[in-house]
Amino acid sequence: MNLAIRDIRYHRGRFILTSIGLGLLLGVVMSMGGIYRGLFADALAVLEFTKADIWVVQQDTNGPFAENSRIPEDIKYRIKAVPGVAEASPLSFQTIQIERLGKPFRFFLIGYDLNGFGGPPLIVAGRNIRQKRYEMVVAKAMKMEIGEKIHLGLHDYTVVGITGKVVSSGGDPAAYVSLADAQDIQFKKDNDAIRNDRERIGANLAGVQSLSPAQAKFLKQNIAGITESTHTVNTVVARLAPGADIKAVQERIRRWNHFRPISVEEQTKILTKGMIEKARMQLGLFRIILLVISAVIISLIIYTSTLDKIKVIATLKLIGSQNRVIIGMILQQSLLMGAIAYGIGYALILLTYENFPRRIVLESFDLQALFVIVMAICMISSFVGIRKALKVEPAEALGG
Amino acid sequence: MYAIEVDKLTKIYGKGETAVTAIADATFQVSPGELVAILGPSGSGKTTLLTSIGLINEPTHGKVVIDGATVADEGWLPGIDLKRLRREKLGFIFQAHNLIPFLTAVENVMIALEINHLPKTEAKKRAAELLDSLNLGHRLGNYPTALSGGEAQRVAIARALANRPKVILADEPTAALDTENGKNVMTLLKKLAVENHSAILVVTHDHRMVEGFDRIFHVNDGRITGEKSN
Numbered sequence: 001m002n003l004a005i006r007d008i009r010y011h012r013g014r015f016i017l018t019s020i021g022l023g024l025l026l027g028v029v030m031s032m033g034g035i036y037r038g039l040f041a042d043a044l045a046v047l048e049f050t051k052a053d054i055w056v057v058q059q060d061t062n063g064p065f066a067e068n069s070r071i072p073e074d075i076k077y078r079i080k081a082v083p084g085v086a087e088a089s090p091l092s093f094q095t096i097q098i099e100r101l102g103k104p105f106r107f108f109l110i111g112y113d114l115n116g117f118g119g120p121p122l123i124v125a126g127r128n129i130r131q132k133r134y135e136m137v138v139a140k141a142m143k144m145e146i147g148e149k150i151h152l153g154l155h156d157y158t159v160v161g162i163t164g165k166v167v168s169s170g171g172d173p174a175a176y177v178s179l180a181d182a183q184d185i186q187f188k189k190d191n192d193a194i195r196n197d198r199e200r201i202g203a204n205l206a207g208v209q210s211l212s213p214a215q216a217k218f219l220k221q222n223i224a225g226i227t228e229s230t231h232t233v234n235t236v237v238a239r240l241a242p243g244a245d246i247k248a249v250q251e252r253i254r255r256w257n258h259f260r261p262i263s264v265e266e267q268t269k270i271l272t273k274g275m276i277e278k279a280r281m282q283l284g285l286f287r288i289i290l291l292v293i294s295a296v297i298i299s300l301i302i303y304t305s306t307l308d309k310i311k312v313i314a315t316l317k318l319i320g321s322q323n324r325v326i327i328g329m330i331l332q333q334s335l336l337m338g339a340i341a342y343g344i345g346y347a348l349i350l351l352t353y354e355n356f357p358r359r360i361v362l363e364s365f366d367l368q369a370l371f372v373i374v375m376a377i378c379m380i381s382s383f384v385g386i387r388k389a390l391k392v393e394p395a396e397a398l399g400g
Numbered sequence: 401m402y403a404i405e406v407d408k409l410t411k412i413y414g415k416g417e418t419a420v421t422a423i424a425d426a427t428f429q430v431s432p433g434e435l436v437a438i439l440g441p442s443g444s445g446k447t448t449l450l451t452s453i454g455l456i457n458e459p460t461h462g463k464v465v466i467d468g469a470t471v472a473d474e475g476w477l478p479g480i481d482l483k484r485l486r487r488e489k490l491g492f493i494f495q496a497h498n499l500i501p502f503l504t505a506v507e508n509v510m511i512a513l514e515i516n517h518l519p520k521t522e523a524k525k526r527a528a529e530l531l532d533s534l535n536l537g538h539r540l541g542n543y544p545t546a547l548s549g550g551e552a553q554r555v556a557i558a559r560a561l562a563n564r565p566k567v568i569l570a571d572e573p574t575a576a577l578d579t580e581n582g583k584n585v586m587t588l589l590k591k592l593a594v595e596n597h598s599a600i601l602v603v604t605h606d607h608r609m610v611e612g613f614d615r616i617f618h619v620n621d622g623r624i625t626g627e628k629s630n
C-alpha cells in the first residue's frame with residue numbers, strides 16, 4: 001500500500017492547491033528560461049535571416065546593431081569586386097516609433113536593395129515588395145492588414161505583404177521597405193528644412209568676396225546636392241563564393257581603412273555577449289532566486305506535513321513499520337508534488353507562451369534540466385522532514 | 401514456555417534529583433492464552449509497565465522475555481531488532497484508537513499485515529475477513545472520522561490481532577467508550593485472545609471491566625501490590 005498516495009488522496013484539496021501554487025512558480029521559472037532563449041533568438045533573428053558571411057560597417061564601430069554605423073552605399077561595388085565575394089548588398093536599419101490608433105507603435109525598419117539580398121525571409125500573406133517606392137512588408141506581430149497605409153517621413157507607405165517572426169535585436173517587430181525608401185525616411189528633410197539649408201549655404205557663399213555670383217550659384221547647387229544626398233547605409237552585407245577564404249576577404253576590406261568587416265561569428269558575439277548579457281544575467285539570477293524560493297517552500301510544506309503526521313509516524317513505528325516505509329511516504333509525496341507542480345507549470349506555459357509580449361523559446365533541454373533540478377530540490381527538501389520523522393519515538397503514539 | 405516473563409523489571413524516568421521510579425521490581429509470568437488485567441489509579445505506573453514489556457520504553461533494570469526471547473536484561477539486549485519483534489510478536493491497542501486518519505478501516509488493518517511482508521492482495525483479503533468477523537464488513541471503506549468510537553476501537557483491535565501476535569497489550573482500551581460499548585470491546589478482546597491463543601495484558605482503572613479475566617494485578621506507586629486469580 002502506498003502511504004504517500006493515500007495521504008494525498010485524503011488531503012487532495014490541500015495537495016492540489018499547493019501543487020498549483022508551486023506550479024505557478026515553476027511556470028514562471030520556465031518562462032524565464034524561455035525569455036532567456038527568446039532573447040538569443042530575437043537578438044540573432046536579423047543576423048540569421050540575412051544569411052550573410054560578412055557585415056561591413058563603419059570603422060571602429062560594432063555596427064549596425066550595437067552601434068551606429070554609416071557608410072556610403074556605393075561601397076557595395078568595391079566590396080563586390082573583392083576576390084572571393086559572390087554578392088554584396090546594402091542594408092539600412094532604423095527604429096521607428098509613431099502613433100497608430102492612438103497608441104505608440106514601435107517597429108524596426110529594414111531597407112534593402114530589391115535586387116540584392118537581406119529582404120523579408122518568408123512572405124506568409126500578400127506579396128513581396130515589387131515597386132521601388134512606397135511599398136512595405138511587415139512582420140505578422142505588427143498586426144497590420146494588407147493594403148493598410150502608414151505615414152513615415154514625408155510619404156505614405158502601403159502594406160503589400162506580411163512576413164513571419166522577424167524582430168530587431170531588441171524584440172521589436174520588423175518591417176521592410178526598399179533601400180531608397182528607407183534612406184528617404186531616415187535622411188530626407190522636409191521642404192522647409194531644405195529651403196533653410198539652401199539659403200544658409202547661399203548666404204555663406206555670398207559672403208565670400210573672391211567668388212563671382214556665377215561661381216557662388218554653381219557651388220551652392222553642388223553643396224546643397226551633397227547635403228541633400230541620402231545615399232548612406234548602415235552596413236553592406238556580403239556573401240562569399242564557395243571555397244573563399246573569409247580571413248583574406250576581411251583583410252582586404254580592412255586595408256581600405258574606413259571600414260570594418262565583421263564575420264558572422266563576431267557579429268553573434270557582439271549581439272549575445274555585449275547587448276543581451278545583462279538581461280541574460282538578470283534572468284539567470286531571477287531563475288536561481290525563484291528556484292531557491294521553491295526549495296524553501298517545498299521544504300516548509302514537507303516539514304509541516306511531517307509535523308502534522310507525527311502521531312501517524314509514531315503509530316507506524318509502534319506497530320513495527322520499517323524506516324523505509326516512513327521515509328518512502330515523505331519522499332514520494334515530495335517528489336510527486338514536485339512532478340505534479342512541474343506538470344502544471346509546463347501546461348501553463350504551453351498554453352500561454354504564444355501570447356507573451358516577448359518571444360518565449362521553450363527548449364527541451366532546458367525543460368528536462370529544470371525537471372531534474374526540481375526533483376533534486378524535492379529530494380533535498382524532504383530531508384528536513386525525514387530527519388524529523390526518524391527522530392519520532394513510538395511512545396509518542398500513546399499520548400492524547 | 402511463557403508468553404511474557406518479567407523479572408525485577410524497574411523503570412526509572414530521569415536522573416538524580418528528578419528521577420521518578422515508575423515501575424519497581426515487577427516480577428511475573430503470563431502464559432499463552434492467559435487474560436491478565438492491570439488495575440490501578442492514575443499515575444501508578446500501568447502504562448509504563450505495558451510499554452516496557454511492549455518494547456517501546458527501555459527498562460532501566462531487570463529482564464523482559466517475550467515468547468522465549470530475551471529482549472531486555474539491564475536495558476535492551478545489544479543488536480536487538482525492536483521493530484521486527486513488535487510487528488511479529490506484539491499487538492497494541494490504545495485508549496485513543498490511533499488509527500491512521502488517511503487510511504480507510506480496511507487499509508488500517510492491511511498496513512499492519514503489509515509491513516509484516518504479507519502480499520497486498522492477501523493482506524486485503526485477510527483484513528476484510530477480520531473486520532467482517534468484527535461486524536465491520538459494511539465499514540471497510542470508511543475513514544476513521546466516519547466511524548463511531550466503538551467501531552474505531554474494533555478496527556484497532558483488528559489491526560492489533562492481524563498478525564496473530566503472541567502478546568496483546570491494551571492500554572485503557574475502553575476509557576474513551578461508554579460502559580456498554582466498553583463492555584462489548586472488552587468481551588470481544590477476550591474472545592479473540594482465547595481464539596488466537598494470545599496472552600493479553602489489559603490496563604484499566606475501571607474495575608467493572610475486569611470480570612472474566614484469569615488474573616488481575618493491582619498496581620500502586622509503581623509496585624504490583626496484589627494479585628487475584630479467578
Ligand SMILES: Nc1ncnc2c1ncn2[C@@H]1O[C@H](COP(=O)(O)OP(=O)(O)O)[C@@H](O)[C@H]1O
Nearest residue numbers: 413414420422441442443444445446447448449
Ligand atoms: N516519559 C516520562 N517521563 C517522566 N516521567 C514519566 C514519563 N511517563 C510517565 N512518567 C511518570 O511515571 C509515573 C507513572 O506514569 P504512568 O505509567 O503513565 O502511569 P499510569 O499509566 O498508571 O497513569 C507517573 O508519575 C508519571 O508522571
Ligand SMILES: [Mg+2]
Nearest residue numbers: 446447448571
Ligand atoms: Mg496510563
